[in-house]
Amino acid sequence: MNTSQQQIPIHYTPDDHHNRPPPPVNQGGRLRRHHSAHYYMHRVKESLTTRVSKLICSVFLSLLFIVGLITFILWLSLRPHRPRFHINEFSIPSLAQDNGFASAQATFNVTARNPNLNIGIYYDTMHITLYYQNQNIGGEPFLVPFYQEPKNSTILSDTLSGTKLVVDEARWAQFVAARMHGLVSFRLEVATAIRFKVAGWESKKHKMHANCEIGVGPDGLLIASYRVPKCPVYFT
Template sequence: MQSNEIPVHSEDERELKRNHTARYYAHRVRESLTRRVVKLICTIFLTFLFIIGLLVFILWLSLRPHRPRIHIRDFSMPGLAQANGFENAQVSFNVTARNSNQNMGIYYDAMEVTLYYQDQNIGGALIVGSFYEEPKNSTALTGILSGGATLTVNNQRWMQFQADRSRGEVIFRLQLTSTIRFKVVSWTSKRHKMHASCAAGVGPDGLILASYRDKKCPVYFI
């Protein structure tokens, strides 16, 4: 005859079950705490990286070097109206170099100028030796090219000038070349070869046309 009695667990079995349940919940609690600690550490680390990145970005924006701004202020060839003016040809110019950086100075090793007409070199000279330009400052660069030493214009070239003059405009190109370094406090950058190309058009009177005066010159490094 089959017995219908429900088996009764022993006290040891019940104790074992309670211990197993307690260990399970303790493990879950430890796992939850570990996960929270890991998340907290990751959050702190990512926040630290974000703050450092933001500071570096702000520092880069404030110290990012801006290349010099070159403007041609004046340019003239006074004797252009003379038929044989090539014998005493002379060019005068006034250019400004501005350091637009807020906290960065610029060292110029020297500044050379070369005058071009129809992409042909017709003169040039060293217009200033090495100098330092403070932040938010401008430097006037003036010079005169004349005679065989700094300006070479023969009769044939002068006739080309006269042909352009009869059409109302003679266009020259003034190229300035220098080697510059940027300076922040006691740090100085490596040298950069700078070129600025300034178009200069003069009218029949030999004076710069209004459309070229105060015009910004493209500046590039090589």
């Protein structure tokens, strides 16, 4: 029978340090290494460089964010909004008469509103055109060029009659037939060119059209529900 061998502990005196065996290795089989001062200085320097780089990047990104935010706010406040148009009044007084075409005239009252807070609008001469079933039945150049202050309204009011309103017996018969159904529909177009003004800067000209749908009752007056919607505005 084999028996396990027992190791006898060996004790060394302080004078026997030359005879001591080398220190044991760690579990990984490698000796512990002690880094030099140069190594630690390099690590500290590398750490400081990384921190400074991160700080510079943070400052740059913060400045970029602030500049972008300011630019966005200025864009929102200075972004021009197109004018707004509303029909206030429209009437063809003689529409209640079957043979009223001889004295036919159309009276309109339209509001042009500049909704911008800090932006003015220059208008060229306006052209007013009245349509029935998408056919031109009259119109005229309206107003001389003018400037509209921010948050300001201008009333466009006039009467189309005579050569400005082309209505014959056949056309009037169509009006009367539609009147029997309680509604005669027209479309009033306002066409002009506008420029926006911000402080000392002016934009280029933009051709603008406002199309106002009009509904007239048997009495020749504008139906109340057509006063509420604003007229669609588009540029060409």
